[in-house]
Amino acid sequence: CRASIKLRKTALPHYNISPSPKKRKAKRFWLNSSPNPSASSERPTLPNLSFPHTPPTPAVTMAAEQSAEHFRGQARLPGFAAPRRYDLRLTPDLAACTFAGSVSVSVDVAAPTRFLVVNAADLDVSPGDVHFAPKGSGQVLLPVEVTSALEDEILIIRFNEVLPLGEGTLVIAFQGTLNDKMKGFYRSVYELNGEKKNMAVTQFEPADARRCFPCWDEPSFKAVFKITLEVPCETVALSNMPVVEEKVNGPTKTVYFQESPIMSTYLVAVIVGMFDYVEAFTADGTSVRVYTQVGKSAQGKFALEVAVKTLILFKEYFAVPYPLPKMDMIAIPDFASGAMENYGLVTYRETALLFDERHSAAANKQRVAVVVAHELAHQWFGNLVTMEWWTHLWLNEGFATWVSYLAADRFFPEWNVWIQFLEESTTGFRLDALAGSHPIEVDVNHVDEIDEIFDAISYRKGAAVIRMLQSYLGAEIFQKSLAAYIKRFAYSNAKTEDLWAALEEGSGEPVKTLMHSWTKQQGYPVVSVKLKDGKLELEQTQFLSSGSEGVGQWVVPITLCCCSYSVQQKFLFRGKQDDFNLSGLVECQKKDDFWIKLNVDQTGFYRVSYDEELASRLRHAVETNILSAADRYGVLDDTYALCMAGKQKLVTLLHLIAAYKNETEYTVLAHAINTSLSIYEMMAVAAPEELVNMKKFLIDFLEPFAQ
Ligand SMILES: [Zn+2]
Known part of the structure; x- marks a missing residue:
């Protein structure tokens, strides 16, 4: 989920982004040779290949001539090597706000290369902390150079020899800081018995796993993760998978998690802190827990109920069981967005997960239900x-x-x-x-x-x-x-x-x-509808709030009901203008309470403008409460937007608003009232002489609701 959306007020971006020649900073470690900053610009000489079974083919010769510069300024990592399995070990120090780690990655080398290139940022990788062991060779290769290209957030690891094709293990030890930027591996502060404490939390989407451990940090480089944490004994350590073993050694414990199915790096998660939880199980035995701050677990009960129901519903909807053995959901005091769908360990802002029956507003309950369902949907669609x-x-x-x-x-x-x-x-x-x-x-x-x-x-x-x-x-x-x-x-x-x-x-x-x-096209249309000789005449124009006409044209999925919701007609409207012969239209038209509504239940992303006759029929259907609540909302919303764009008369809108005098649905009524108020505000500026009449209209409209 990337729920915290910044609304841009001005200056929409240009989308033809040309690569800007940024100055790239580099931090370079020299291994097994003395520092020589000019070396990388020299043409490298062919190394002695240490594997006699790999003859120097043209590809190998090319690989030998690759230079670190090839990998700078690239949007994506090179594809010649891919991770299959990460064995990741992390030791956070909650007091000092630092962490140490090591990662051992099974890598598949698919094309000849002397390089391995991985993402890493804000991590200290010391010389001598990197090595590569080709499988079955019994050899450990030490790199001759490890360059950290800061701008590109990559480590360029250069070996003296061309790496043998096939599997090998890349091992990197590293250190980092538990930052307070709410991304990567960060600290969040909470209170326990009146004392401030740190918890360690991860937030990796879209590209911050690299701030926690060196990795192929792109969604298509899926791999298995085996995670181990070394943490203080009294804390709870969580990750994507369940714990398989815990070993206590003095004041700390080592927590071993089960190996994950293959997954993307942005979905990896680790959390260490003090928590309470409530737990329930789905019918097929999946454990679902909601973790909260100590003493607040009762506030997790509503989300827990929703989560269990949702997992059951989605198993049926996607026709695939939930892929992991457990689902933990946890409230984090410092959280950048609304929630994050980490595989098997979903993190939430507290207000998006916790609900206090006594003190929270009803709207909070709905937010919790919708956000939980959103994150759980990602477990299939996304994860x-x-x-x-x-x-x-x-x-x-x-x-x-x-x-x-x-x-x-x-x-x-x-x-x-x-x-x-x-x-x-x-x-x-x-x-x-x-x-x-x-x-x-x-x-x-x-x-x-x-x-x-x-x-x-x-x-x-x-x-x-x-x-x-x-x-x-x-x-x-x-x-x-x-x-x-x-x-x-x-x-x-x-x-x-x-x-x-x-x-x-x-x-x-x-x-x-x-x-x-x-x-792939911006904007949306307004579909104008006329009824002529028993035929439906449609025309589409791009809707612009300025009132001018855009040139866009869409394949509009038209849904339509005529006199009742029992039969819905559907067809695609592709052209600029077209006539449609609809079955039943002529008979329906003879009825006294004839009405026709396009965009049934307002499910389409377009607006509809009716001719005068159809608009008046529809107004009657609103008044007599024949239309669904969504359609009552939609008719008003479309008319308001068209009126504001100067495409319909204000009097038409006011006339329509009056039809909502018996409205019973809260959201629809609220929309009618808000619409009236914004017309009033607009008239106060544009036509102050009409305000008296407008005021009378508003009072007549609102009075019955106040009683
Ligand atoms: Zn999402």
Whole structure:
């Protein structure tokens, strides 16, 4: 989850980022030779190959001529070596706020090279602390040079000889600081019996595992993790997997965790501190715990209940069991975002996990349910099947957000969470109606660009377009295709297109073309509807809040109900303008209370503008409470937006607001009141002479609710 979204007020970024020739700093360690800063610029001579079975092929010759400079200024690590298994040992010192560690990585060398390149940042790696042992050779190779390229956050490890192809073990010892920046391996402060204490916590997404241990810190380099912690005896030590053994040695203990399935580095987690917990089990025996500060475990009960139910629901929804033996969720006092979906050990800001029946507001309860469901959804969508690269982060987050509402709605139908989803989509709608908006799917070249590219548009619109697709394809087809996708890419990585392909296969609909028009293009349309000679006439125009017309065009999934919700019609509207002959339309039109609503339950990311006749019919349907709450919300929201953009008359909007005089749904009513107030504020500036009438209108509208 990357829930703390900075709303950009001005200056949207440019997306054609050209590589800037930054000055790169380097820290260099010289091993087995005297420091010679000019050596790396000299052309290296061919080394004597120490492995007689590796003849000097052209590839080997090329490898021998590689220089450390090849690896600088690159967005991604070279692919000639990949990790298979990490044996990671960490010893945090909670009092001194430092840590020592060692990592032993089984590496697969796939192409001839004299180098190993790994990510590392803010770590001290001493000369002599790095070595590589090719499997079965009985040899230990010491590097001739270990360069820390600070700007690139990599260690460039150079050996004298070309490494043999196949498996080997890279061992690195290192030291670091438990920082207070809430990323990497950091400290969080809590109080125990009136005394301030430090806990050690990790937060690695997107690229801060490298601040805790040297690693291939990219989502597609999945590997097995075997973690061991050396910690004070009285503390609780947690990681992704359950503890298999604890050995006490004086004031400290060594805690050995079970080996993980293959996973990405950004999902690794380690926590050391003093905690209480509450525990429950799913029907198939998965232990679920909520860890809190000592004495606060009762506040974890609600999240625990939700988590158990959610794991059961998602097992069914994704048609794959929860992949790990346990699920721990923990509240951290100092936390940068809302929550983080670490595999099997989810971390939360306290307000996103804890609920106090006596003191917390009801809205908190909903937040806890939605955030817990979001993080647990990632255990499948994100952790089991992981994005190949950060370009697909929008899908990871958009999907988890959408499905978290699905879960919350299933467990707490009385909350009407889909209307809250609409409220939250408003930010996406508003920002995406500006000429300076941007598409939600943008290529991420360098990990530094993530924060620049992903904002409220990406997340809100991302979740909204997934909802639109699901509603159009239908719940069952969507779920089945999704399950097939999860099965196909489990323990692996996938791109956005892989999901579209699975949905296309399952539905027979042109999902890729449809979705590209929404994810690779900024903005959204307003669909204008007219009824003429028993036919539906549709026209689409890009909606811009300035009132001007954009040039965008979309493949719009139209859903439509006519006189009742019992039959829903669906079709794709691809052109600029088109006529549709709909079955039942003519008969329906003869009815006294005829109405037609496009974008049923407001599941689509577009606005609808009706001709006068249809608008008046719809207004009547609002007044008589025939429309669903989401549609009552949507009709008002669309009319308000169109009116503000100068596309509809203010009197039409006021007339519509009056139709909400019998509104019973809180969120819809709140929207009607807020809309009225913003019109009032606007008129105070633009047409003060009309304020008296407006005031009277407002009083007439609001009075019945006050009684
Ligand atoms: Zn998320």
